[in-house]
Amino acid sequence: MDLGAANFKDNVGKALADDKLQNAMTETGPRFIYKRTKARDALPEFDALRDQARDIKDHVLDHLDIYLETYEAKVKATGGHVHWAETPDDARAAVLEICRKANAKMVTKGKSMISEEIDLNQHLEANGITPVETDLGEYIIQLRNERPSHIIAPAVHLTRDQVEADFRRVHTHLDPKRDLTEIPALVEEARAVLRQKYLTADVGITGANFLIAETGTSIIVTNEGNGDLTQTLPKVHIVLASIEKLVPTLEDATTILRVLARSATGQDFSNYTTFSTGGRRPGDPDGPVEYHVILLDNGRSAVLGTEFQDMLRCIRCGACLNHCPVYNAVGGHAYGWVYPGPIGSVVTPALIGIENAKHLPNASTFCGRCEEVCPMRIPIPKMLRHWREKEFERHLQPTSMRWGLGLWAWMAKHPKLYRKATALAARILANQAFGKGRLKKVPLASGWTEFRDMPAPQGKTFHQLWKERRS
């Protein structure tokens, strides 16, 4: 496991200075927001569906033991296999064993965040099995040996010319003079290369958006159709899932699906929503013979029953990333691990430990847009605050910050002094601005003024104005 998550501050500096990344982020950020808004406005029931989606998941989490048992029994009854994995090691070992039994040389993969979480590709390669990512974005970042920078758009940090350069570097069997200047030409090339992989792979590995307890079914959602070719053509299908993916029934899954695509890409429904239950049935002329589900815990059970439980409702749509001013400024790689953005700042400390994810809970302006757009109504800012409290309790913040907080707390408990001091500070800062309304330098705030000016106070404090307007 790489622990880049602890280097958030350094990563941010690099990301802000990276012109290519800044171009990519400026182009795409607003598009996601526009598409979601349009989809939401077209469905009057959208917000009511979000309430129901939240309630379904809360009910599941409160009865998770029973739903897990029910689901497992149903998978077994339909001829499938369930492999429980407490840690990433367990999950990797289970996948490798299935691949070895199938004499696998090459495996195709649909998009799976769990695969990233357990670093599956490295493990397979180290054991002589070639993993091939088939989601276009995942394929591109696999060629670059990078992590996804977005939960649903893994290559959102890259521009067309970077992808062209990667394809020319790797697809050396093709004519070097071919024209790749347009995006459709790149997509067509990837389609042709990957089609051959689907047809020859020994095992297909996908993630799971949901697991249905009632029927023992796993669901994947894609637009490309890559997940379906991945799981339909090879003899063995492995599903990578985690224990919080459960929903009770087909009807409940359907309700959450209605908010998933709208929140993620602004589509009414994804192009391909696929429900898989067990392996090939008598008479089936296609489809996988074996069906395996890996059920990963990796720290999730420890979150149950705590102030962080709500994070387990997450359906990984990425809406909070798309609407986050911090994410849009620095991109996903700055977060240093698998899950970026606001939900990443909540989930990462839970899965790899707050001591390995310092700064992430502070990567927020608390503007609240993440919670506002979350289809599962996860109170992300509240949970970031809880993580900040944990950081403080465990002395993980720099001494200057602790002193600063201590000083502020003391001042806040002495209102008269607080008001006098803030009035004085406001006057000094206003004078410093010489009527220009902004400050290029402020003592102790170079972290702010290095990148932008600080708006100068207009003369009176909030308390003074409040008093005036009330009387």
Place this chain on the structure above:
Amino acid sequence: MSARETIMARVRAKLPKGPEGARREAVELHMAQHPRNLIPARGEGDIDHRIRVFTEMMVAVGGTVEIIDDVNEVPHHVAVYLRDGNLPAVVRRGSDPLLAKLPWHRGGTLEVTEGPAVDADRASISHAFAGVAESGTIVQISGPENPTTLNFLPEAHIVVLESAALFGSYEEAWSKLRSQMGEGNMPRTVNMISGPSRTADIEQTIVRPAHGPKNMHVIIVR
């Protein structure tokens, strides 16, 4: 302890304490009743409304729709569709009884092959289990009648949808499935398909196709 026991023990230790029997009952009752949640009004209405919404939604995501009155006209429409799309007059189907008994000779030189799709296939035809107006979605179930590969490998996927199977919402498709297969039982694969394959992974620019069919053509039989 096995990983299963460890995880289950941890989950149980963390959950709100309550009488075990009542918790189990709540789960069993919910699964037995599988109540429908809120269903958006968009797809609800008579068959004309459902056809209109379905068509609108399917066209919006890059699919095409035509509406015919007589199922025996399907071969002719398939032949014309392939000709207009500059595709060879060959189409792959499964053993679906409705498709099997169609007068394929009415498609002229149209050649019909049977079985799961192979990479070389350019066009396939399936008989839809259901259609959902709400989002312009086709529901396919796996099996020899309509093999799953027909939905994904060929360049053009043609779907015959009878108007009696064109529902307003996904929930009605689930009810049909439950009545055919029995409560809690699923075919190996249920594919919900809304338009041809696409990607937006490079610069958020939508490109069709990605890995699946380039064209999806739905023939609704009134």
